[in-house]
Amino acid sequence: MSIQCQFPGVRWIGFGAISYVYKVHRCIVVKVPKSGEFEREQFDRELEIYQIFSRHPPCPSVVQCFFYSDNGIFLEYMRDVSLSARIQNNHIRDCQTRIVTKVEKLEPLSLRKEWINDLAQAVAFLESLNLAHGDLRPENILLDGNRLKLSDFDCAAEIGTNFEACVAPYGRILNGNETDQGQRGTSGFLGPRTEQFALGSLYYLINYGFEVYEDRCLTEDSKEHGPKVVDFLQNMEFPNLDGDPLIDDIIDKCWHNKYATVVELAAHTATLLTYRTNQEGTPPDTTFITQLHMVVCRIINGIWSSFGDWWTLVCQTNGKVTNTEQSNGREPNSNSYNVDQAYLTEDFLSKKAFCQNLEKCELPRLLSSDEPERLGFTLEWHSS
Incomplete structure (x- = not known):
């Protein structure tokens, strides 16, 4: 049969x-x-x-x-397309160079902020288990309507192991100033550095509607575009950020390894959901942002710890199964x-x-x- x-x-x-x-x-x-x-x-x-x-x-x-x-x-x-397909559906490209010449629409700012936070929380969850995803890219992020979730964990590994699935612009090759992260010319070790860098590039995609350097010709030969992006990222050369200032701040920090842990990053992205610009459209005071960021970071750390203790207690008290x-x-x-x-x-x-x-x-x-x-x-x- x-x-x-x-x-x-x-x-x-x-x-x-x-x-x-x-x-x-x-x-x-x-x-x-x-x-x-x-x-x-x-x-x-x-x-x-x-x-x-x-x-x-x-x-x-x-x-x-x-x-x-x-x-x-x-x-x-997850009933809908991946994040990659969702973003690409809004692209108009040059037929020869494949460069994005126009983004027909961006997702609503409130939804972009939700997605940014959801991704940070997912990767922070992995970090709480001493794991790194190791292949953070838009094809591995799925959508059900506007709900976004992380998937595909075949490249996930313990923090500190070699980064195997490094693909620009979601991974970068180390330069000579990062010897503590691994050998020059390699992708280095999996951990907060690699995960937040990938998240920074994902946040750029979400907020700008195209991948890093996907909106411009970097070389005369389109086949050399990818290697040029790899070189730029290795040398820490990034495109200018002129979008939402709160999101741009997070992107910049991710690219420059400013978060000690992804949990700290997740605390920062959580604050995106609480901020509202004033009537003049200016962002809130940065001192307040920093203070709230630190408070939320402590809260998230406490939640992960308490949740884990609760889980163990529940499972132990139901040990008959x-x-x-x-x-x-x-x-x-x-x-x-x-x-x-x-x-x-x-x-x-x-x-x-x-x-x-x-x-x-x-x-x-x-x-x-x-x-x-x-x-x-x-x-x-x-x-x-």
Whole structure:
């Protein structure tokens, strides 16, 4: 019996470098690995990250995982395009150079500020687990309407490990003045420096409507544009910032590694949601901004700490339920806790039960057994 006959509601809706994505429910997708050895290794890395996530309180700015197994990761369905596609839909480009000549519209300023803060909170969540995303770029940021969430954790790794997925303008090569961050000519070590730099370039994209230097010709040969951007960033040469002053201040600080931690950055972005310009359109007093920034930073640090303690207490007091690894068919780990006990919501539990049933029917194994076309699927982008 074909997969379509056995599971008539399954649709192939997307793919990435290491995986295929199938819609299995109106609000659930399953991500399965491609067949290559490298792809399988990267998929297993992402599985490890979701195992870590399952032992901690969830972050609302990270795509939610309902269940995972060796061959599939069941995630919430983000119905709309990625941040990359959303921004590019507003571009008018020169046909020859591919330079952005006009941005037809920007997202509302209030929404841009929300997105900026959401991204900071997501990366701060990772940092609280001693992790860096390692591949922060607009293709890995998904949208459901105007809700924005971070996804794709196959490049995530512990802070202090080598930065492998450095792609300009969301990563930069080190110069000779940054020997404490790694060897010159490399991407250096993952940590607050690399994550806030990527966020700075994402914030530039969100606030200006195009990537860094995407609005100008830097070389006569368009093929040399990318390498020139790499050189500029290595030499800390950035475009002028003349947009919203509060956002520009954050971008500049991110590019120049001014935040000691991403949690500190997240405290600063949180203040964007509280500020309102006065009737003359001038920003609030910078002394007040600094003071409020410090207060919010302390509050966020306290929230992460308290939330983690609460999670441990809830999981320990509900110890009758098997741990996350057992519920996913893995060997038990005495240091892990059951994610179900923290959610304790009918909606989450029903979705997890749905995913578990599909796992029992071996859907992820079947979907990962071959390429979608050979299994009889046709790609249906953003199926509703």
